[in-house]
Amino acid sequence: MISQIKPPRAESTLTRYTRREEQEADSHPLDLRLIGRLYEYTRPYASQRNWLIVLVILRSIQLPCLTWIIAAVIKGPVDRGDMHGVAWGVLGFLALALFTQGCLHFRQRLALELGESVVHDLRRDLFARLQRMPMSFFQRTKLGRIISRMTTDVEYVRMGVQEVLFVSLVQVGQMTVAAVFMLWYDPVLFLLVLALVPVLWLLNRHFNRQLSKAHRDVQESFSRVTATLAESVNGIRVTQAFVRQDANAGMFSQLINDHSDFNFGLTKIQGRFQGLLDLNNQLFISVLLILGGYQVLSGGGTQVGDLVGFFFMANLFFAPITTLGVQYNHALTAMAGAERVFRLLDNPLEQQDPPGAIELSRVAGRVEFRDVSFGYDPGRLVLHDLNFVAEPGQTIALVGHTGGGKTSILNLIASFYLPTRGELTIDGHDIRRVARVSLRRQIGLVLQQNFLFSGTVMDNIRVGRPEASDDEIYEAAHRLDCLDLLAELPDGLHTLVGERGGSLSLGQRQLVCFTRAMLADPPLLFLDEATSSVDTLTEARIQRALAELLKGRTSFVVAHRLSTIRHADQVLVLDHGRIVERGTHRQLLARGGEYAKLYRRFVPC
């Protein structure tokens, strides 16, 4: 029925919903390796875990025992008319009930806490691992994906640890004990029960498959709805400007109806499943009534009380089958989650420093590229045979088209990546033999996005040097001559910058990043100038601050501002990973080559 509903034709939609490039599997077969690794994570909580296993065993016996007591009281004292016996039976029942619930309390609490502790450790390890991932990892991995490892997937694992294992164990135990009781009551009737097990199991399997497919359809159609919705809201200004409201509403209504049909299909399957489960139970009871009645009436040794007991036990025996079906699905989901979490944990780390790496103390800042070639994937070079020297204190402007290789040069100097060929030296030390952290500590970064962490302006500046005092921060801002601009903010330097610096203007964010770099006072400075223009007044202040910041450091600037390029000691013009021109601004202009051509487009003349 569901397969007849086709997704809407693409031409008639507002957006095209494309399945995410690598659709994430929502289940993974049970895998001993994964289970083993998860087991490792329970090791720090071994005593909790072991107690849990004891409790689980207790629990699986307790429930059938409780039922047995009821049945026994009915069969024995009640049938005999022995009130005294009834009272004793009830007392026993109450005592066992108290004990059972006490066990349940600890069973639940320990299992829940164990799951959460494991998840906590997984998150901790994931995060620590992330900190040591190479830059290339962050380039190709979307943030959303990392977040879903830490949230959804880890949640799946938690469910697996908290529930699947222990609940399944309890259920299986309960089934077994109930089976033993039934066998004891009446072996013939028990055979009937056994005959029904495969039927129920198949029924469960069949519907679980149908249900998970229907769920997937519902989810997919819902993603289409939300994707369209998100674009409709984010693109509302376009929609209204182009008067598309009615057309959009029509398309959306179609999507909604589609989604609703899938939902309805799901409801139907659930209804059918539930109905059949009920029917099956009742069928069993009817047959039991006839067969059991026959057994009792024919005097085959079965008593009425046994029959009642049998009815109760049959419930305890059948209920776990459905629960186990659900738990099995959960287990597969948990496996999928665990698989992804561990895959992330197994990602190769940033290359480690070589043994005996040189710890750099403050460098003078001489950077030399000797025949350096580099490619993010070794087959495709993005830099070819670069040769240049930056003397201490020089400003090197990197100019050229997008994709020319400007950012790659910066990535190499910061040792985010290593050169594929050739030699890159800092103060004469080969970068391959230098301890990375000691090198990076000498580099100040000011990037185009001007990334700020949520917190105050002060916190963000202090990132440059965590141990700096407030006075030193004021001093740094003062030296850049932008203290007044930052002090002007609503709460001065204690203003909260908002998520990703949202509550500051572009110009203000840039100044915060400058101050951060100034505070760090590094001998090497990288600057990727922002492209968006700031208003002219702020621009003038930024240029002044920039000149101050560059003073006395070896600086590499991906330059968009005329003034920066004009004052650079060397301009490197890059094209497709090669240096096509080099020299000062004046020399290059006079040459009338590639640079002059670029430059002419910049400026009206």
Place this chain on the structure above:
Amino acid sequence: MTEKSSAAKSSAATAATLGADREASNLVLVRRMLALAWCYGGSCAWVVVQQFFLVALNLSGLGLIGLGIDVIRHAVERDAAPARWPLGLSPPTDWPPLATIGAIAVGVFLLAIAQSSLRYWSAVSAGRLVQKIVVQLRCDVYDKLQRLSFRFFDANQSGSIINRVAGDVRAVSMFVDMVLIEMLGVLLSLALYLVYMLSINVPLTLACLATTPLMWLGAVIFSRWVKPAYRHNRELSDQMILTLSENVQGVQVVKGFGREPQEIGKFGVANGRVKDQKHLIFRLISVFQPGIGLLTQLNLAVLLLYGGYLVIDGQLLLGEGLFVFANLLQQFANQVTQITNITNSIQASLTGAQRVFEVLDAPLEITSPAAPARWTRPRGAVAFEGVDFSYRPGDRVLRDVSFAAEPGECIAIAGATGAGKSTLLSLIPRFYDPQAGAVLIDGIDIRRLALDDLRRAIGLVFQESFLFSNTVFANIAFGHPEATRQDVEQAARIAAAHDFIEALPQGYDTVIGEYGSNLSGGQRQRIAIARAILSRPSILVFDDATAAVDPETEHEILQAMENAMRGRTTFVVAHRLSTLRRADRVIVLEGGRVTQIGTHDELMRRGGTYHRAAHLQILDAESSQLLNAGKHVA
């Protein structure tokens, strides 16, 4: 008007902010939702009737089994009380007990068939009802969203708006199926159970249900405790995720400044807080659930003791009495705890309803006049007359702005961030209405024009153009879905986009990734320009289309802009000199006032702000000389 301005002004427009009037009384909300349910009253009543029969069938089945047990017992032990036949339906006395039991078993089975068919049927009708409501509400809310003014979108985060259509609508429909119907269902079953149990034995019923109020109380207290705990937990997890996402987004800064240890520490704290809070919640859960379980078992113990006594005393039958009671008690307890779920659903649906109704009730603000002025052939003369505008009262963004643009003229608008440039442009297509003064096109106040006509006459290119994840073709034809391939290609040619589009993998049928991710900034803007000129507007508005791109890309866009503006009245927000010089006239905005108007050359001669600003970008004499010298060499 753009990403930028909406962020900057979000705090400004308080009037339209959702949730400002949070405490709309719950009573009003409930009444509204009841009204909504009333519209579907027939279906609701139907579902409830089905529920009633389901419970009744269930009880009858249970009763029959009990009857069967009694028949057997009576047949085996002659001293046991004979079975009590309901409704005077006793079998012929000459039937052997086994035949009677067979008949009962068949009855049980027939009832079961009826019950499961009915269960399926009622699931389907409930599902259909819910889907009807959800579809209707979603379409209504979406339709409304499409028409709300920009002020609304400035004031509300897009995530929150999206949730209103996606999630909150479901919460509203929850009021019907999870609250109304469920509640009636629970009450009905409880009543039926109660009546049934009372009909068997009154004192036993009372004794067994003595703990019910306790159970209910426990459930209520539990949800009081655990709900805030969960809310706090959500906040803590959000905090943890924020730490993570900032860490990843700022990875260069983290690595660049060697901040890894501090970051690990920061995350460790957030992570630990989540764990502690979770443990607290778990402790609550592990007290509550066994507690309720214990109460249920206490009931069973009472039943066993008192019921046992009654059976021994001959006042109660084993099957129809004790056995049925034991089963019913279990179900009774389930239903009682179900009530807590319902109270939670009420809370959730009230919150959802509040958010949905806020959208449905938001005023449209900008609408077409009842009798729009006739306006057949737009010429494109635009005039501002004494326009005052503010996003929120008392904070004027534009003050007394007056100027006139002739048809075909190109007007550049210059000024510092926050001077009101984008605001000024957004008044032309009536995204906002001015508080004083008027905007006129071809001499007509635009508030007298039909809104759709007005906006169709204007082509707009935004600062960061939003493209839909659809084909290039569909994006260009966005405002004019019936456009032919030729129309689209022609527009693309004018926007200097045809060549690169043809070079895409599937040409015009290439699907653009989310937010245009597989195109460069310059390409996106050129597609946006093609989109704007497709329907041949007489007025073009460029809101700083080159702000977010590097100079090289800017060059590409400028070329496209220049082609596009030919023969049209054009407004351009610009910072770069290269754009400003091409305009027929430049308007300089300062603090919302027009301070200078004139051509670039005039303004350069006149001195003042414009001159100062321009000077920063102008080539110094030396460079210019060198460049010219270089040109000769080349």
